Amino acid sequence: MIVRVGHLYPDYLNIYADRGNIAVLTRRAALRGHELVVDALGIGDPVQPGEHDLLYVGGGQDREQTLVAPDLAEKGLQIREAVASGAALLAVCGGYQLLGRGYRGRDGALMPGAALFAHETVAGTTRMIGDVLLECELEPGVRHSLAGFENHAGRTLLDPGAEPLGRVVHGFGNDGESGFEGCRVGRAVGTYLHGPLLPRNPWLADWLLGQALAHASGGDPPTLEALPDELEAEAFRVSAERARARGGRR
């Protein structure tokens, strides 16, 4: 099956190895006989709800983020419609922030976001940097750990009732206080974890792939054939060990 991916602003938001996440999805799809077709969506390119099975928004440095923010806010309605109709989405770091209601700078002004996730990000004075370990339960009763690296000054505050991606075991997470990390709406997931995220957390790559395939077929997420993932497991183990030893402390 063809999985259509809309990669937003790859020329601007590509820090912290965002292309690694795409490479992992591509290869893991191919190993199961599916083909990932990736469209680059730049400034001024419309997001057509229904056209893509998975949307990806990466992270950028402040300057690049500021350059794309107004365009992303304009695409907000289409992105919300796409997710409401079952498209999967992964947003990392800057992309995660910009998909909330907005980013409030130190001067108090709000830079509006795409308002997919029910959160607002507030500029902080110190950066939260380090290895992170999360515990997630995306499907009831199915628990997974997620290991990554975070580096952000913004504190992301979830609205009451908003669903986090996971609970922080080691590290800072959204705001360094709540114990929450990331946000989830339907098949959309946002997180501060890069490193990149998917290579050492293949279960999440497969979950996203399953959701995207479900959108493509109009049915339920298929059961994907298991892969050996020995190197991936070792990479995860070392990364999780780092988070235990030196992850940010709340």
Place this chain on the structure above:
Amino acid sequence: MSVRLGLETMAARAVGTVSRAAGRGGGTTLPGKLLWKVDPGAVDALAARLSSGVALVSATNGKTTTTAMAARILGAEHRLAWNRAGANLLSGVASALVSSRAADLGLFEVDEGALPEAIARTRPRAVSLANLFRDQLDRYGELELVAERWRTAVRGLPDETTLVVNADDPLVADLAEGRERVLRFGVDDPRHARPALQHAADSKYCVRCGTPYTYAAAYVGHLGDYRCTACGHARPPLDVAAREIDLNGLTGSRFRLEGPLGDVDVALSLPGLYNVYNAVAAASLAFALGASPAAVRDGLAAFSAAFGRFERIPSGSKTIVVLLIKNPAAANEALRTLETGIPPVLVVALNDAIADGQDVSWIWDVDFEPLLPHVGRVVATGDRAAELGVRLVYGGLPEDRLEVVPPLEAALDRGLELVEAGTDLVILPTYTAMLALRGILTKRGMVRPYWDGAAP
């Protein structure tokens, strides 16, 4: 010398001797750390005593090599105080000042973040600023943050200081706008331009208006001949340029160095266009300090390599070639020097200590892809060997050509075992892996400890 400064300096020297004698990493920053702790103002006083003044070199990539090249050129005319082993914080500068009693010229590479304080304390005659790339974001912060520090530092420069900038880096070139004493250098040979900007290119957007630059030629990362079609901001004319460049794989390069005092042909025994940039930066700094084109040509021709950056080490019938990789831009250029002769065996060592960057995501921004289908075997090693293995496999390396051997010494031996007699084993280590590798090779008697250095 004031009595107090004299005593502090003697104490600091004594500690340096003890530290070297104890085999604890050369004492390159220890005595300086001591002096720096006791009396930071001593750096100002020691620097002020240098009769030919101080020159500073900073950049994301190439600081150590550029400074070593400049040392080779300037060492013919001057007695240098030089932080040759790359200890580039103020404590390292203090160390070099302490250990070079008879010096008349200070030549210091300076960490990007330490530049403002180094300028304030040493009041340099010349400052060379060569490039800004994304680098260990967990450590340095975003590019713009470093750029802002540099802007502040440059504003604080005395009027009589010559600012030497890389015209090919938009962000760096812009620092010289409005200054009178400026020397702008760059590369000018479109035959060596990349077909497209690399994935990890930074500063792609006009520093004035944010429009993407159009490149007549992109040489290394975002370095090149750029122009903004919206507002007209463009690479300024070059005062010192490398033209007619011939790259010769891992063995070196030749180019024509055109400067304000005439042109010379330069032969360099270091590989890659990035080392041409380092050479032009070193030449420009030397020109700013009064060196002649002939002295520059001779110094560059006699230069072999800076500590750990590019070393060829014989090991029996085989040769170990070490190319330091520390961020995407540096790693891309190291890989590019391998494109003309893809090595049958490659050892890549990834550590994640503070000096390497604890965040290893940068390996995904490195363009390994063109190499992976052709290389015979890759040994992934270091503290994050598995992570590196995952990256290479997802990048297209067939799994049966990958070996993951985390202990560095075992990986070195495996690499040596895999290459045939008479050929090179290419090793690409991150910073602390390079130090560890040198430690192993020193123990085996194959290289000298770094504090002995190569003769300047």
